[in-house]
Amino acid sequence: MNDDQTICLCFDVPRRKVIQFIRTQHPKSASQLSECFGAGTGCGWCRPFLKRLWESESPESESLPAASDYAKARDEYRKHQ
Numbered sequence: 738m739n740d741d742q743t744i745c746l747c748f749d750v751p752r753r754k755v756i757q758f759i760r761t762q763h764p765k766s767a768s769q770l771s772e773c774f775g776a777g778t779g780c781g782w783c784r785p786f787l788k789r790l791w792e793s794e795s796p797e798s799e800s801l802p803a804a805s806d807y808a809k810a811r812d813e814y815r816k817h818q
């Protein structure tokens with residue numbers, strides 16, 4: 738698992754920053770993760786992944802797809818927006 742993997746590709750926000758934000762700021766909703774360097778406020782692709790981290794009892798153990806697969810899937814998502 739790579740904590741440096743970028744979870745929000747629009748704003749280049751690494752997973753580590755989001756987890757740190759969750760641990761220190763205790764956001765009341767997943768949408769408040771947008772206060773972490775704008776995560777989730779671009780194309781919207783990462784929102785389900787952000788929500789998964791927010792909902793998790795142990796966000797450090799939540800994994801993302803491999804970085805290349807994640808980026809490819811996001812490109813496809815953006816083509817259909």
Ligand code: FES
Pocket residue numbers: 744745746747748776777778779780781782783784811
């Ligand atoms: S990848 Fe996060 S808003 Fe686009």
